[in-house]
Amino acid sequence: MNNNDTIFALSSGHGKSGVAVIRVSGDDLYNLFLQITNRKSADTRHAYFANFRDTSGDLIDQVIAVYFAAPHSFTGTDIIEIYSHGAPAVVNKIFEYFRDMGGRMATPGEFSRRAFYNNKMDLTDVDGLAALLDAQTDAQRKSALASMLGGDSEIYNAWRHQMIEISAYAAAILDYADDELPTNIGDTIRKKTKKLYDEISTAISHHAAVRAIRSGFNIALVGRTNVGKSSLFNAILGANRAIVSDIPGTTRDVVSATLDIGGYMVNLSDTAGIRRATDTIEKIGIARTKSEIENADIIINVQSAKNKIQIPSHAAPNTIYVINKSDAAHTTPNIRGIIYTSAKTGTGIKKLITAINKKISAIANTAESSVAVNARTRGLLSDAATELNSALNAPVENYDIFAEHTRRAADAIGKILGTITANDVLDATFSQLCLGK
Ligand SMILES: Nc1nc2c(ncn2[C@@H]2O[C@H](COP(=O)(O)OP(=O)(O)OP(=O)(O)O)[C@@H](O)[C@H]2O)c(=O)[nH]1
Ligand SMILES: [Mg+2]
The missing domain is CATH 3.40.50.300 (P-loop containing nucleotide triphosphate hydrolases)
Structure with a gap:
């Protein structure tokens, strides 16, 4: 899984621009960096001005180059960032250079995939990043940024830990004598399960509001x-x-x-x-x-x-x-x-727009403090809610069934975070990102 071969991509927009940002990720890029900058040594996270030459010594462009030593980078690998002039011919020549050096063009979302494998991001952070790159309005920017910076992960992790704890206690009821367990443990775990169920149901019901902020109010x-x-x-x-x-x-x-x-x-x-x-x-x-x-x-x-x-x-x-x-x-x-x-x-058009704005704000307010439920996470959240509900409806004293359902609920949340994930989910999540991310 941790195959960090050298990949590169244009991280800034395509076409003519003042500056182009080319990002390279891989293991041990230090020597490559020295070669690009024509230096004997270099510091991490330091901007160097360089005459970037191709393998035969011809000048490609005058650039700024920065080296990020692993693990303190976006991907957790070594990273080189080149800021060149934003001409397609310059960018192509730089790509050719990195290809000559054994690198290959990154696939869409491959940098984020590396960040995920190197534990720099979980899947809800990646969803947030994808939404941020799509953001057109201020509300979209804020909502996506909160997800990307781990706001959602925090809530999901807390839920998952509570579910695992509840499941462990339920299993313990079967294995241990009453006096070895906290008093009223059966009631306590039921109450906690009910609370989790309510919180998750609320998050699901806010889905429409979160969706509206992310993709626009219809x-x-x-x-x-x-x-x-x-x-x-x-x-x-x-x-x-x-x-x-x-x-x-x-x-x-x-x-x-x-x-x-x-x-x-x-x-x-x-x-x-x-x-x-x-x-x-x-x-x-x-x-x-x-x-x-x-x-x-x-x-x-x-x-x-x-x-x-x-x-x-x-x-x-x-x-x-x-x-x-x-x-x-x-x-x-x-x-x-x-x-x-x-x-x-x-007459009245301004008033109408104000009324629309008021209704939007009222809907948007319900989305605050809630996790950003998207198409991928919605089904898994429903799975978790169903399992919790089944646990609550298990015959009293049947704690093995209770433990099993709460464990499955924890698994569903694990899938949201990517702690437990099938490859097709990863593919779908990362392919929503563009090249160079
Ligand atoms: N006096 C007046 N006429 C209006 C007003 N708004 C629209 N109209 C006229 O009413 C007629 C219908 O307007 P539309 O905007 O096409 O109405 P609509 O509801 O889209 O109609 P459909 O597409 O057929 O369902 C047009 O002749 C407009 O010029 C208004 O505020 N005052
Ligand atoms: Mg009409």
Whole structure:
């Protein structure tokens, strides 16, 4: 497993740039570093200016080079970092040099894989790193950074240790006499198991919020035809993206755009107006509207002030009620929780964006202090919760079954951290990263 042959990759972005960062990882790169920098000795973590020459002595580029001695590096191996000019020709020439030196191009995520094998990162840290590299908004950056810096690992490790301890106590009940064990140990481990079960269930229920922060809040504009959904979509975006017309049934397909609202990424969708459609294409459009509603984190229910208003007495939790065409209404009664807008004059658009921001913040708050559950970890967390539940439902006094279920729960958490992991999980986790990470 610990085969640290020499690998290299471009760690900065591809294409023309001021500076390119090339990273090399391997065992014993010290001599290679001396050769690159043309020095007799070098310190670790020190920036050296160098005339980088190829194997025949021709100058490739003037660069800055840094040597990181194992184990104090990102991967835990020796690392050389070269900061060259960011021209593709320079980068290719440097790659050629490292190939001549016996190195090979790293595969996507291979540096992180090394960091994992050398115990520098666990899998939840790698998930965090992958999310950080994808981060577009401030909330995404914060959430990913917390995971990458081990916030999630800490929680998972604590859970796992408690499960192992509970399992050990349950097994001990069978093997030891009562007076050799802490008093009421049976009750204590049941209470602790219940608490773990509740904590994990809460984390799972926050999955939607964490997912929304990571990949954007899905917000859909929904309502009857001709109420002004597309006009509002354009007004919120500040751009004429969706077609607007006075013909009911104008929007047939879902039109989406991403925007940043208060630091959160939002995927805003304009949908086909809902009515009894006879047209085949419009029917498909309405079916798509329904699936958009199912996937939405927040729904903007749009109605027209020209029509009869319908607000349910129990407003749906993640729905914002908007009465558009307020310019065409004689009065706009002040009903709690309802926003009047006019896509025509721009009245109320700011208020609507503020209301969206408020709903997003409310959802996002539930994600704080929670682990970042993703597609990979969600199934394993559910497995752990199921095992804990089975332990709690085991017949009283049947502590061997109790011990077995809590041990399996600990295994599921171990898989989240990568302590116990199949190779295909590793492949999937590391391949989400780009080259040079
Ligand atoms: N007076 C007034 N007219 C508006 C307002 N918003 C939209 N309209 C008009 O209402 C008509 C329908 O607007 P759209 O935005 O296409 O409505 P829609 O809800 O997307 O309609 P469908 O796509 O058919 O479901 C157009 O003629 C708009 O110009 C508004 O605030 N005030
Ligand atoms: Mg429309």
